[in-house]
Amino acid sequence: MLDSDTAILAEGLVKKFGDTTALGGVDLAVPAGKILGVLGPNGAGKTTAVRILATLLRPDAGRALVGGHDVVRSATAVRSLIGLTGQYASVDEDLSGRENLVMIGRLLEMSRSTARARARALLDQFELTDAADRSVKTYSGGMRRRIDLACSLVGDPRVLYLDEPTTGLDPHSRNEVWAIVRRLAGSGVTVLLTTQYLEEADQLADRITVFDHGHVVADGRPDELKRKVGGQTLQVRPTRAQDLEQTDRILTELTGVRPARNDDTGLLTTPANDPVLLSTLVRSLDEAGITVDELALRLPSLDEVFLAITGDKTEPAK
Amino acid sequence: MTAIAVPNHVSPLRTIQQGMTLAGRGIRKIRKNPEQLIDVTLQPILMLVMFTYLFGGAIGGNRDTYLQNLLPGLMVQTTLFASLGIGVALCTDISKGVFDRFRSLPIARSAPLLGAVFGDVVRYAISLVIMLVFGMILGFRVQTDPLSAVLDLLLMIAFGLCLCWASVLVGMIVKSPQAVPGALIAFILPLTFASNVFVPTETLPGWLQAFTNINPVTLLTEVNRGLLNGGAVGRPLLWGLVWMVGFVAVFYPLAMRAYRRRVS
Numbered sequence: 001m002l003d004s005d006t007a008i009l010a011e012g013l014v015k016k017f018g019d020t021t022a023l024g025g026v027d028l029a030v031p032a033g034k035i036l037g038v039l040g041p042n043g044a045g046k047t048t049a050v051r052i053l054a055t056l057l058r059p060d061a062g063r064a065l066v067g068g069h070d071v072v073r074s075a076t077a078v079r080s081l082i083g084l085t086g087q088y089a090s091v092d093e094d095l096s097g098r099e100n101l102v103m104i105g106r107l108l109e110m111s112r113s114t115a116r117a118r119a120r121a122l123l124d125q126f127e128l129t130d131a132a133d134r135s136v137k138t139y140s141g142g143m144r145r146r147i148d149l150a151c152s153l154v155g156d157p158r159v160l161y162l163d164e165p166t167t168g169l170d171p172h173s174r175n176e177v178w179a180i181v182r183r184l185a186g187s188g189v190t191v192l193l194t195t196q197y198l199e200e201a202d203q204l205a206d207r208i209t210v211f212d213h214g215h216v217v218a219d220g221r222p223d224e225l226k227r228k229v230g231g232q233t234l235q236v237r238p239t240r241a242q243d244l245e246q247t248d249r250i251l252t253e254l255t256g257v258r259p260a261r262n263d264d265t266g267l268l269t270t271p272a273n274d275p276v277l278l279s280t281l282v283r284s285l286d287e288a289g290i291t292v293d294e295l296a297l298r299l300p301s302l303d304e305v306f307l308a309i310t311g312d313k314t315e316p317a318k
Numbered sequence: 319m320t321a322i323a324v325p326n327h328v329s330p331l332r333t334i335q336q337g338m339t340l341a342g343r344g345i346r347k348i349r350k351n352p353e354q355l356i357d358v359t360l361q362p363i364l365m366l367v368m369f370t371y372l373f374g375g376a377i378g379g380n381r382d383t384y385l386q387n388l389l390p391g392l393m394v395q396t397t398l399f400a401s402l403g404i405g406v407a408l409c410t411d412i413s414k415g416v417f418d419r420f421r422s423l424p425i426a427r428s429a430p431l432l433g434a435v436f437g438d439v440v441r442y443a444i445s446l447v448i449m450l451v452f453g454m455i456l457g458f459r460v461q462t463d464p465l466s467a468v469l470d471l472l473l474m475i476a477f478g479l480c481l482c483w484a485s486v487l488v489g490m491i492v493k494s495p496q497a498v499p500g501a502l503i504a505f506i507l508p509l510t511f512a513s514n515v516f517v518p519t520e521t522l523p524g525w526l527q528a529f530t531n532i533n534p535v536t537l538l539t540e541v542n543r544g545l546l547n548g549g550a551v552g553r554p555l556l557w558g559l560v561w562m563v564g565f566v567a568v569f570y571p572l573a574m575r576a577y578r579r580r581v582s
Contacts, residue, residue: 054422068321077326080424090415094347106339107425109332135350151419158322 007032007159007190008053012062015048015214022048024214025062028192030207032158035181035191037205037222039198044211046194047087050163053192054084066159083152086163090148093137097128097147100136104154122150126180142173149180160184162193166200178203199299202226210309218309226299234272234281237294241266247292250284272297324424333426340420340433344407345440358403359445362396363452369516370456377517382457389453390470390542391515393446394535397474398506400445401481404438405489405498412580413495427581435482442478446471461547470545477538480562483569490576509535534561 008030015023023045030036038046051057053064055075063070069077091100098119105115123132126146131139136147145165152160162181166174181204185191195201201208202222210218210225218225236259238247244266251259251270254277259270272278278297285292328336348355366388369377374384411417411430420430450458450471460467488501512526513519513535519527530536537558544551 056418056421067324069324069326074326076328076424077321077324079422080324081322082422084419084422087415090419092343092347092416093414094350095343099343099346103339103343104419104423107336107420107423107429152422155423 005032006030006065007034008036008064008066008192010049010053010062010064013049013052013059013064014061015045015052015057016060021214023052023059026211026214026216028209028216030190030192032190033185033188034206035185035193035204037201037208038192038194038211039196039201039208040194040211041196043213045214046211047163048214049211050084050086050161050192050194054082054161055079080155081158083155083157083160084163085145085148085152085165086161087167091136091151094135096133096135097123097139097150098132100147100151101154104151108155118154122153126150140173141169142176145169145173145177146180149177153184157189159190159192162191164194164196167196174200202299212309232272232297232299234270234277235294235296235298236268236281236285236292237266239291239293243290244268246288247285247290250281250288250290254280254284267294328424328426328429333429333432336425336429337432337436340430341436341440344433344437348437348441348444354403355441355444355448358399358441359396359448361399362392362449365395366392366449366453366456373516385453385456385458386461386547387543388515389449389458390546391510391513391535391539392453393449393470393474393542394477394538395506395510395515396445396449397442397478398481398510398535400442401438401478401485402499402502403441403485404434404482405485405487405502406495407437407489408434408486409489409492409495409498412490413493417580421581427578430581431486431577434486435479438478438482439475442475443471446474462545466545470542473541473545474538477558477562480565483566483573486573487569487576490573490580509533513539515539532557534558534565537561 006029008028010026010028013023013026013028014021026045026049028036028038028049038049040046048057052059053066053071055071055078058072063072065071066078067081069081071078091097092103095103101119101122102112102115105118106112110118119132120129123129126149128143128146128150131143136144139147149162149165165181166177169177178200181191181193185204191204193201193204205222208218208220208222208225209216234251236247236251238244244261244263247268248259248261251268255270255272255274257270259268261268278295282295366385369388370381370385374381374388377384408417408431411420417430426432450467485498485502488498489495492498492501513530513533515535519530519536522530534557537554538561540554541551541558543549544554
């Protein structure tokens, strides 16, 4: 696993906060130029892992190398290779977007004019030129995320950590952030992205690692992971409550397994591995004279990924 | 894996340059929100007006003489209040995540602290000058010479730089920036009131005099009066410096330990 193209390598990372084990021995390997999606609910240890890999926290055990440098012993070297955007690692809200970018450029040994030019280029690239000289505290959520990202890119990092980059963003801003991440990865930057959304990991990541309670519980390409979870699910809600029993029987007959049934909402959920299941079901329901309020094929949600991988004990994130 | 060749250390010169860049940030912020300076300057100015006009006649007999004695003392108080700023600023950076941004950059560990200290010098200078100018509007006059006045300002800035470590320490320990002034004012107010700033110490009960006579605020007030109004400063200056060194000896190591715990 140790080869020259591994940009991020973590072995047996352990971090405890008092009695709580945030990371209980985590291994990660991200090839250079690839995007790794780290998926997990709140408290799974995603942020702790990123903080260790960004030299902000020392692991209690294990080691991590970024660009071949140890995050503890060669922290300064690691810092000159990385960029960090997250819930923490914020910009100064009292300063303008431009002032933040120029200040970081100056801290990174750029001359005044180089730092200004770099700031101008990033503001342009992130469509923040109009707001460049306003205090960051006046920015909208999406703009705020873009200036955070821009600040982490001033030094042209080889490795970029994005900790929940789209949490709390509207769909439009989220798509913008996704486009930026794709563009960066296209230019050869290695990206480690944490997210609570399977869709996000699915959209962006070359590989997905699933965290739960400080452990890696699954790892693979997005399609592998989804196969593991059971592919799509089918949901049916009969219009009349008295049809629930018969719908349940029809589904069991068609799929060979009993669907998950929620008597409160009247919703039946079943794995849908057979591509013709939906049409067969519609016909069967029609023949039985059952009308439905809801009938949908869905990709597995994070909740289901969790239920499938960790069993029933995890409380998934909203 | 082959390591990508990048330096793993920051030279002292670079550290100072980074500190200056970050001090520039602090000064920029004062320019944008001057009210953050008013916060720490307002209290001494209020004291100046209040005591001069309300109590000046009663305590000092003559309002002008009272002001002439009060202002040098309030300069010590101003410096004490201004020293709150660094703790508040560092604590704010930590709570807002700005500190973690700095920590993720390949800069010296000490650069953010150095920047805060450099910026603090400017804060002390502005606070003291505001105080002095305000006093002069009310009728205060430097009786000695401009050089003594400048020396006095420099001494007060040095005093502030010795005090700031207590503020840094509190700023590193408490969770919210608003808690910093609260924790420190509990010490600042008794120190300034149990001193010769507002009343002649001879009027105080004996047990209190024992304290006021060794109180650093008393000693530095005497030095300020000497440098601004004329008179010998040798003995209080010596003991004042002893206090300043003592302050650094106690709080610098504690503050640095707390800081290192936050940055490493």
